[in-house]
Amino acid sequence: MYLLREDPVDVEVNLGLARAAMAAGKYTQAALAYERLVQCFPKDASLHMELSQVYTTLGNTEAALLHMQEAQRLAPKTSIVETDDKGLTKPERSPWSIHGRVGAGVIYDSNYVLGPPRSDITVGDYEVRIRKEGVKDDAWGSYLRANVNMSYRLEPRGPWWIIGDVGAYQKWYFGKADDLTWGRAAVGVYYGHPKFWWSLRVKGENTRQDMDDAVSTIGTEATFTYLLSPRMHLMTRAEYGYLDDALVSSRSGAYIWIGEYLKMLSADQKIEFLLGGKVFHYDAKSQYEHRGWEISGQVKYDLPWESDLSFYAIWREKRYDGPATSWLDMKRKDERLLLGTALTQYIDEAWSVDLQYQYMDNNSNTNWSDYRQHVVSMGLTWSF
Structure with missing residues (x-):
């Protein structure tokens, strides 16, 4: 049955869109794309880290903190902060x-x-x-x-x-x-x-x-x-x-x-x-x-x-x-x-x-x- 087989490319395309929007400075669209991915895969610490960074850039510190804490809960051995080029703290992305x-x-x-x-x-x-x-x-x-x-x-x-x-x-x-x-x-x-x-x-x-x-x-x-x-x-x-x-x-x-x-x-x-x-x-x-x-x-x-x-x-x-x-x-x-x-x-x-x-x-x-x-x-x- 066509619908019963998952397509890994669909996840890849949506993730690429989220990261491309972030790189292009379209932070609101990046946040929406990441939210859809997090809804589908709520246990992925890396996605929560990346979404936290988007909200940090948008100035929504409350949402950024929530996703940072969720990423830390899912991957407790991962450091949750690093310093960017402007000296601001932001979440560290797990390579996995x-x-x-x-x-x-x-x-x-x-x-x-x-x-x-x-x-x-x-x-x-x-x-x-x-x-x-x-x-x-x-x-x-x-x-x-x-x-x-x-x-x-x-x-x-x-x-x-x-x-x-x-x-x-x-x-x-x-x-x-x-x-x-x-x-x-x-x-x-x-x-x-x-x-x-x-x-x-x-x-x-x-x-x-x-x-x-x-x-x-x-x-x-x-x-x-x-x-x-x-x-x-x-x-x-x-x-x-x-x-x-x-x-x-x-x-x-x-x-x-x-x-x-x-x-x-x-x-x-x-x-x-x-x-x-x-x-x-x-x-x-x-x-x-x-x-x-x-x-x-x-x-x-x-x-x-x-x-x-x-x-x-x-x-x-x-x-x-x-x-x-x-x-x-x-x-x-x-x-x-x-x-x-x-x-x-x-x-x-x-x-x-x-x-x-x-x-x-x-x-x-x-x-x-x-x-x-x-x-x-x-x-x-x-x-x-």
Whole structure:
């Protein structure tokens, strides 16, 4: 499910925006950006230190002291004061930053096998009967997810950071043999500048699903963000790697994609927009090689009662280099629409309740790949 996987780049982009606003002298906007990060990761002493410095610069000594004390409580071995170029005291930034989320909940899937609605279908000039286990079927289940982002600043005021992230996701369906296990680990470097920042990661991912998936991926991820203004920035993302399918060797191959995205924030930073698109190519064997494009949009509202609401839409087209099976003449083509929404209610500084919904509509000229899916989940998340 798209919404259930944390994206470490989103944290990186928001943190880059906060630091860029600070470096550009936009202290009010920097404070708002840091407040959003602290809300998501209340146990990160480094974020509290940086926010305390912002409030010190703004002259809000009460808020600066509160965040300084919180940073000291979270990291008691860290000295909380140093002297800047003007002889004023300010909080010392810890070189380490570690934050993450752990969540669990229940999930309903209207079509967990991603199959057509009936067993008898027409494919080209042929009548085909699909096995029962490949036809649309709904299921209830549960999930467990975890995500941790880490960074280490090489010099106290230097632009270079060592970064990394790990993530895991486990989904079980009650009474069904289609459990999903996904894991990820990545390490890389980050460079920050008042007008731009970039990162490069080497990552590995592994997916196991009882039905038919046993996939490992290794590759590189790159992100470059340019600050058009304190509330608008342009982001370029790219990935290149190799996918190994342990069950079907002909599905193994190299892949590449590159995307361009525009992120915008409202004047009060309570509404966030993300628009963009990408192109991709998967260089596998036989009928599995494909290329295509994707456009996406997302809006997120920071609601007044300690909650936020987001909506997203994704349109993707994939064109395969061959037919779905050897006895067909037409090349396979898939079009997919994803629509989703998420509501997060914050209980306190560390706990939140998440309610999520996603609709997927996959249209293909190969009828057994035509399917619809509704997924609803509700869970509890702990942030640190």
